[in-house]
Amino acid sequence: MLKAMIVDDEYYIREGLKKSDLWNELAIEVVGEAEDGTTAWAMFQVCQPDILLLDINIPEMNGIELARSIRNVNEDAQIIFLTGYDEFQWVKEAVALQASDYLLKPVVREELHKALVKANERVKKWEDSNQYVEQLQRQVHNYSKAAHEQWLIDLVQQRSPLAHCLDQLASSGIHLNPSGHYAVLCSDIDDFVSLIEGITAKDRQLNQYAYRKIAEEAVESYEQVNTFGETPGRVVLLIGSVKDQSVLLDIACRLRSVISQYLKLSISIGISNPIQGLEHVYQAYHEASSAIEYKAIVGGGQIIPYSSMAVTMTQNSRLLDKELYLLSEMRAGNEVNVINILREWSENLRTMPWSDVKLVASQLVMFVIRLFKEVKLKNQTFLHANPLVDMSNCRTNDEMIRFLTSYFTEVGRAIHLSKEVPSYRMIEQAKEWIREHLSEELSLVNLADYLNMSPKYLSNRFKQATGETFADFSTQVRFDRAKELLADSSLRILDVATMVGFTDTNYFSMAFKKNIGITPTEYRKRFL
Template sequence: MISVLVADDEINIREGIQKSIPWTELGLYSVGTAKNGDVAWSQIKNLQPEIVILDINMPGMNGLDIAEHIRNENLGSQIIFLTGYDDFPKLKKAIELKATDYLLKPVVLKDLHNALEKAKNQIKEIRSTQEYIKNIKGKLKENSEITTNKILIDFLYQQRSYTETIEKLLDLNVHFQMRKSFTVICAEMDEFEFLLEKWNIKDRNLYIFAYRKIVQEILELFGDGLIISEYPGKLTLIVSCEYSATDPRSIYVYANISEEVQKKCAKFLGLSISIGVSNIRENPEEIHESYQEAIFALNYKSIVGPKSIHYYQLIHPSSDSMIKTIGKELFLLNELKVGNEGMVKEILNKFIIELKKYKINEAKIISSQLLIFAIRIISNKGIEEKKLKIADPLSKIYRAETNSQIIDIVTNCMSNFTDIFKQQEKIKNPKIIEEAKKWIKNHLSEDINLNSLASHLHMSPNYLSSLFKQATGETYIEYTTKSRMKVAKKLLLDPEVKISSVARQVGFNDSNYFSIAFKKSEGMTPTQYRARYL
C-alpha cells in the first residue's frame, strides 16, 4: 500500500478528495489532509507520504515552495499539483520540480484516479530501478557490457570526468570518438509497468534486447555514440556528429535519430517510445548538463502524453517577455477548446505579430509551448492521433530555419485543431446541453446559478456559458428565466395556489421581485395573468 497526503486550503476540495477516492481499491491509503502549506510541510516531514496532492496556491507556503523542499531534501514523494487557469505560467516550475501530473480545478475524479495511478506506477518504477541498480552493482564483474554501462552511468551522474571515462572505456576496448558536436537523447518505453505485467520473463528480456539493438543500429547509421541503460525500458544516448553546434545540419542529424528510434520501435516491436533531446553542445565536459536537459524534456510527456519527442531548446523560455507571451496563449487555448474559429483566428493573428519580433530560437520555444498545451487538450478529450493532419509538429518546428516556416506550422496546426474541436463539439454538445437543461428543470425552486451548474457538469463556467449560448441561442439566465416563467404560468392556473407559493416554487423568495420578473417576461403581472386565463 502506498501512502497519500492531500493538501488544499479549500475544505470542499480537500474533503471531497478524501471521501471520493477508493483508496484500498487503488492500492493506496490516506495519511490525512492539510489545510495550508505550513501544516502540509510539517506532515510531509513527519509522515513522509509517497504521494502528495498539492494545491499550488495555499496560505503560508505555497505548493511550489513545498515541492521544492521535497526535492531539496530528497524525500522522494511523487507530486500531483492542483491548479487553476490563473496558475498557467507556474506550470514550467512544476515540471522542473518533476511533478507527476497537474490537474485543473474543478478536479475531475477520473483525472485524479489516472494521476494517482501514474504516481503509483512511477513509485513502482523507482523501486524497480533501485533494485535494478542494486543488481548491477552485484554483477559488475560478470561481463564487460555491464561494466561499461556502470562506467557510463557514473559519468552521467558526475561521478567520473569525461577524460577518466574515456580511459576506462578504452581499457574495456570500447571506442568513442567525440566529433564537432553532441547531444544527449533519453528514450523511454511508455507504460513500461503495464508491459512488465503483460510480458513473461523470456518476452521481457527479448524486447529489451531488441529495443537496444534497434537503437544501436540507428546510432551507427546516423552518427557516433554511446548507449546507456539506466534501467529496463529507458535508454540514454550520447550522440556525436561531424557538424558544429551552430550548423543547422546538426539539428537534422539529431532529429532524424530521435524520429527513427520512435518509428522503428513502433514498426518492429509495437512499442510506444517517448523521447527527450538536450541542447546541442561541443564541450564534452558539459555532457552532465545535457543529460539533465534531456531528462527535463522527457518529463514533458506528462503534459503532452506518450509517444512524443520533446526538444529542450523548444521548452525553455529564456526571458520574461517570452514567458508573458506564453501566458497569453491561454486565451487562444480557451477559444480553441470551444471550437470558436473566429476568435482563434483573431487571437492567432495577434500572436503571430508578436512571434515575428523574436529571434528564431525564441520563436521556436513559444510556438512549441502553444502546440504542447493544445495537444494536451486534444489528448485529454480522447481525440485519436490520426485525426491530426500534421504528424509530429514539434520536430518540424525544431527543424525550421526561419520564423516564417514556424508561423506556417503553427497556423496549419491551429486550423487543424479548430476543425477537430468543432467536430467534437457537434458530437457531444447535445448530450451536455440536455443534461444542463435537465438539471435546471430539477432545480428551478432553488437559488441556482451558472457556477453551480458548471460544478455539476465538471466544466468551467466560461466554457459552459459559451457552449450553452452556441447550442441554444440563449444565455443561461435567459433560458433559466424562461423555464421558470413556463412553470409559473402553469401553477398560476390553479386558483388554490397562492402567488407567493408560485414564486417560491420557481426560485423566487421575494414575491414582489417575482411579480416584476414575471411582468418583464410576459407583459403582465401574475395577478393579471391569472385573471385573464381563469
C-alpha cells in the first residue's frame, strides 16, 4: 500500500479526510497527521509518505515552506495542496514545487478522488521506472562481482597467467600491485556438512551469501582486502599492503568475532605468512589452506597461523621424557607438579637455540590443545583463548617461555578444578534456598553463609555444576515463578511482583519484558 500523510491545522478537516472511504478504495494507508509545519516536517522524515495532503495556511512553518524542505530531500513525494484562499500566487508556488494537485477547501469528494488517483499513478509510474533501473544495476553489479571473484580465484590458484589475471581484475575495478606485499586468509565454517543437511538448495545459497556478505562487512575498515567465496563454506581473503603478521591476526580475530555475533557460527581461520610479489601468491594460498587443515587436530573455532604449524610440519622430533611427563601431569590435574616442572623446564629452554625452542613449543602446544579438547572444559573464560596466535607473536626465548608457562599453568589449573566434582547435595541445597527466598533480595553472600562456605568458592562451584552464574540462575528462577503466578488471575500484577522480589511494579514489568519478550499483562492475556 502507498502511504499518505494529512497536514491541516483544523481538527475536523483532518478527521473528515481520515475517515474518507477513498483510502481503502485506492489502497492507500494514512500513516500520520499533523497540525503545524514543524511537527509535519519531523513526521515526514520518519514516515516517508508517498502522498501528502498539505494545507498551505498552517502555523510555525507554512505549507509552501514545508514543501520546499521536502523537495530538498525528496523529489518524488506527491504533494496535494489544500487552501481556503483562491489566489494565483499560491498556485504559482505550487507549480514551482511540482505539486501533484491544488484543491480548494472545503474539499469535494470527487475532486479529492481525482487528485489521489493522479498522485497514485505518478507514484506507481516512478516506482516502476526506478525498479527497472535498480534491477539492471543489480544485474550489472552481480555479473561484475562474479567475474572479478573468478579472476581472484584464478590468481591465487595460478589457473591463468598472472598478467592476464591482473588485466581482467583491473577491468573490474580491482587494481593490484604486482610487487606489493600480500597474505591470504582461508575462513571455513566448522562442521559445514552437518549444518547444511536437511535444508534446501535455496537456503544453502542464502546462508552462503550471508556468510560472505558479513565477512566482507567485517573487514571493510581494512585497506586492500579482497574477499571471495572459493567453495561452499569457505571464504578467502587476499590482503594487500601487509608486512606484519599482527595485522593479519587482528583481521582474523575481527572476522571470527563478527561471524559468531551475527550468524552464531563457529569458523576456523588459516593464515599464511606475508609474501612479496603476486607471483608468490599461490604459496600464500597454499599455506593458508594447509594451516586450516590442522583444525582436525586443534579443534574448530581456532585461528591457525601457518608459522605456528610450519615447524611441526617440517620436522619430526620426538618429545623428551620431561615434556611427556609435563603433559601426563596436566592430564591428571596435578597443578603443583605442573608448576614445578615448568620452573625447571624453563631454565633448560633458555639455553636452547630459538629454532629448537619453536619446535618444542609448537609440538607441546598442539598436544595441550588436543588435551584441552579431550577434557572438554566448559563454562570457563581463558586468558589464552587463541594459543596458536599468542605463540606466533613470540619473538624470543624469554617471550616464548612466559607464554608457555602462563598457558600451561592456566590449562593445568582448569583441569585440576574440573577434577573436583561439586557436591550434588550442596548444589541442590543452594537451588532450594534460592527458590524459598525469591521474595527477598537474593544475595550470594547470604547463600554462602547459609551453606558455611566462602562466596568465591560457592560461585565457582555453582557455575561449574549448573553452567550458570548465581545471578543468571536466580533471575531465571524469578521469572519462571512469575509466569506460574501470572496463571492465577486472582493475583494482581503488583502481588506477583512482590512475591518474586520486586518492590516496583514498573521495574518488574520492564525486567519481565526484557527476559520474556512481552509484558506481564500481555503474557497473562496471551497464555491464559
